[in-house]
Amino acid sequence: MMIVMKEGATQSEIDAVVKRVRSVGADAHISQGELVTVIGAIGDREHVANLGLEGAPGVDHLVPILKPYKLASLEYRRGVRSVVEIDGRKIGGDHFATIAGPCTVESREVLLTAAQTVKDAGAQMLRGGAYKPRTSPYSFQGLGEAGLRLLSEAKEETGLPIVTELMDVRDLDAVAEVADVIQLGARNMQNYSLLTEVGRSGKPVLLKRGLSATLEELLMAAEYVLKEGNNDVLLCERGIRTYEPSYRFTLDLMAVPVLRELTHLPIVIDPSHAAGKRSLVEPLSLAAAAAGADGVIVEVHPCPEEAVCDGPQALVAEEFDMYLRKLEAAAELAGKTFERV
Amino acid sequence: MMIVMKEGATQSEIDAVVKRVRSVGADAHISQGELVTVIGAIGDREHVANLGLEGAPGVDHLVPILKPYKLASLEYRRGVRSVVEIDGRKIGGDHFATIAGPCTVESREVLLTAAQTVKDAGAQMLRGGAYKPRTSPYSFQGLGEAGLRLLSEAKEETGLPIVTELMDVRDLDAVAEVADVIQLGARNMQNYSLLTEVGRSGKPVLLKRGLSATLEELLMAAEYVLKEGNNDVLLCERGIRTYEPSYRFTLDLMAVPVLRELTHLPIVIDPSHAAGKRSLVEPLSLAAAAAGADGVIVEVHPCPEEAVCDGPQALVAEEFDMYLRKLEAAAELAGKTFERV
């Protein structure tokens, strides 16, 4: 932590800061500039942060130097990228994976048809929500446990691992029984009890970035899971909030190469929700793969215009095969292998 | 819902949309412009929204006309503002209230001293967190149940109603036993199970706006609580995320007069977290009151530089009395009464 003093801070103000830094066992290292003095506090980040020096007399501002996450950092794994293996499907490192399926589990027929399409085209996992976070209390909230049973059936039929969302910690056992990967939605990225409990469950986690979460906050959320001994975390960018009114969300593809420099965890892109519109999904998916993403999670529906939820952004089943061929080429451009199971 | 067709949409595309609108029992009303046709769908908002017409052939975009919230709207109460009464303290309508206390419950002594200061100066309620949402899993997470017991003691000593945060639905009973107002934090604004359960508890709720929540989303979150029959919802603006790097959060004071035109619910401003700095708290509080807010929630600490958490933004106890006098004058300027209990 660097403590930048104000112009004109007095010697006794500087001394007081140094004293407090040393009081928590940290070293204080003073750089005297012409106008401003900077005090480097070398020691435990949390201890120094807890001193609350931002308010101290003569202090202008604080600059953290060390990253606040440890287990999620690329340095922690000495630059080796994590490969998460889910029922034989690899994602991360050189392995690219596609997770596809309907937004919501809405009926047995739709789910099984979608699952078969996804499998036939060569996607690696099946997505589908039994519990749906909805802005409006008057909207359809998902089939709940009945939906979980249908996902279980789809898995049995196709052999595809299941990715499905958990919203309430009280549903953890039920979801964990069916899910191969537990999805935590953007609105729950900082739901710390959920993160901790999912960490303890040991199940692979797909952790979506909050609508206005910084990359550092995303990695700190992952740290909550990793800290419980669960190393199988997939980070997912799904669109952030900006001022631009013509998008539902602004898909932040810059996160892909930047996260790759910060963390060893695999990075998955969800283009469907940001786009909100079928025609944008393919170009955004190709861009994600070309930028170096480790996977995409995408909506496919046998008959989007009859979908209960988010139909307009779902890829049409018959076009999904072609989509996957192009995606494969884009992933290869970034040095990834697109595995067929 | 208005359905705006693309330039050059064909008659059969228009007919198809009209047919689908009518299929859910809504009326379709066609406006033919020189370039573009607009179809007004008059009927149940949810039904029409669920048609997923954004993707339909010939459709350019949809424009919702009706507000998605009902119980929270000013029209629902025919323009009459809600007054929430908490153990005899009124907030809303013409009544301004101040909620003050330490960020975190950290020790018996600090809490009781702060509570006495807050009471003596004339604030209406005591705040203090027993459960703290922290970005880092390595930070202090609050005293938990021990903190709740201390809050209970502070209430007994001072008679001040307690405002404290609930983070995990499993802690609801424990928190509800002590709290007079249950606070839901910004990161939980769209934690729908929490909203629903707190709605069912019947306890007054202080609902903080998410870091990048729109006003409409804030009102939809309130709607989750109201829908369960709990009318005592206080909305709280606490700073949003913008591009400006010199603020922790950008306190959105424009929300005050805009929300007053949308909803009957009382509006409380939390200047402390956005400011992150003591010197900004007073001007922001005065601004909030002058803009027409119904209350502020503010951090006060007997000895901020020893605070476990967020000390630099806490008002110093001995200055709190003067702060409250100025706040009173600002609230009066906006036509509010600042009640002494």
Add this chain to the structure above:
Amino acid sequence: MMIVMKEGATQSEIDAVVKRVRSVGADAHISQGELVTVIGAIGDREHVANLGLEGAPGVDHLVPILKPYKLASLEYRRGVRSVVEIDGRKIGGDHFATIAGPCTVESREVLLTAAQTVKDAGAQMLRGGAYKPRTSPYSFQGLGEAGLRLLSEAKEETGLPIVTELMDVRDLDAVAEVADVIQLGARNMQNYSLLTEVGRSGKPVLLKRGLSATLEELLMAAEYVLKEGNNDVLLCERGIRTYEPSYRFTLDLMAVPVLRELTHLPIVIDPSHAAGKRSLVEPLSLAAAAAGADGVIVEVHPCPEEAVCDGPQALVAEEFDMYLRKLEAAAELAGKTFERV
């Protein structure tokens, strides 16, 4: 400038950075932490910045320590606030001023009526645009020189100093002949030739913050004017761009107390453009004054519903007197005197 090295940076990488820092005459001061080394470069900010060390081997990132603006900083004037005097009207320090008038100069009658209203109520200056920046090339672009002549006439009749916008450097002489304060619009905040020329003109400047300009960028824009020897700069916050769809712009009132800690220059708030709606102008104005602003610039129109431009946000003339009385009370709350000429 602090140069933060990567974890695992080698000694020779550190040495190379030190060598380059010293090559421009700066001192290098090394803090060796457990994980990371930080090199403080003490010397001319521009020289060090120009080294382009962000890309150097082993460098993680750079942290500037000194503020990039000098003349605009509060320290430069040793904490003494600037008072700008415009034809006998003071603004800044303890002096609050109101600038009011129609958005655009649209006709002789409207302008003169508005000017008289503004003067009778006790505002200090008259605003009105002869050149209007318009998003659309198909919108009315202002009366141009004819508008300037009308402003000149309004000044003669009422004695009020004139605030009017300059958009094109080629119009500088014509505008400077009529204007007592030259307004630079938000879209021109980083129009560097305009800033420089207006700086050279010696005329007082009202400099509007860009739609997404940081406070530092605003102060750097002011620095362009100050550097030419023109000290009469008024900073103006007029709403920034955020994700919130229910505002035209988000009026950033937090800028008021924060700017007061950074600069000696007076701070003016323009609530009309952000609001876009008459009913919001008064609460936002009172909030601005209570937060410590040095003035407001506000739209008043004798008959807003017939205004050529931005009528809906203009205050109605007959209510302007009452508005000004309340504003006076709010300014006094923040320790300002509201002068009558």
Add this chain to the structure above:
Amino acid sequence: MMIVMKEGATQSEIDAVVKRVRSVGADAHISQGELVTVIGAIGDREHVANLGLEGAPGVDHLVPILKPYKLASLEYRRGVRSVVEIDGRKIGGDHFATIAGPCTVESREVLLTAAQTVKDAGAQMLRGGAYKPRTSPYSFQGLGEAGLRLLSEAKEETGLPIVTELMDVRDLDAVAEVADVIQLGARNMQNYSLLTEVGRSGKPVLLKRGLSATLEELLMAAEYVLKEGNNDVLLCERGIRTYEPSYRFTLDLMAVPVLRELTHLPIVIDPSHAAGKRSLVEPLSLAAAAAGADGVIVEVHPCPEEAVCDGPQALVAEEFDMYLRKLEAAAELAGKTFERV
């Protein structure tokens, strides 16, 4: 334009709006919903907009239906994409082009070396700034006319067309003499006199999106140029401002497929400024091409660590050839031809 009335608007308020709509020659078309009445105003957009109905009694809000730009719209060209031809190099439609070179023209040697590298690798145009917009008045502002002469020499030597920035309308003739494409920077996107004059010059224009400009505003800025009869406009996305602190700017790649649905104009991506870091430039470039961009503009420097400006983000000359091969593959994935001159 749709005029949405408030709940409870009276019949006489509705009648008054209808009357005003008709007064400018527009048709009024009334949709009466259960709660809310919507009035469609069918006629000239500008005329109706100028009515200022937002403030009228009983009016809740206005919804524009027609797009405000005409010449820039895809519909205007009936879906046919523009191909801009610059000295034999095509960009737009199926043609992908790469514009490369140093950020700033800093010396004869650097410029000529860079130009040769760029040409040898097969890029289509040379970039380089003689006039540089700089946040700080104390930073290097470019070589000005001397820089233009060097660009002219580089063109003679390599035959590459020149892309260079114009900042001040007074420099138009000098710049137009050397430039094959005049670049308008992000900070000048809404400098309307500059747009108009450049439109009149007839020179091809590379128009950069403002830091917080919406796509609609970008297209309106293009409309200022097109309106003067200059059809050769290239739109350039170069990073927008978001809350994310770990990027200089957030490169908005979503703009590529969305703009392709709105406009016929070619879309160029500038990954260098947003990245601010060499390692991010390649993945972002590949992503841009895969998403369907028509070109990239990228910084290349023979010796980035000695660059006067923005060295850390410049590609190293010896790696540029390989970069271009990969970019070619990504562009082909999106159906583009990467032309060699």
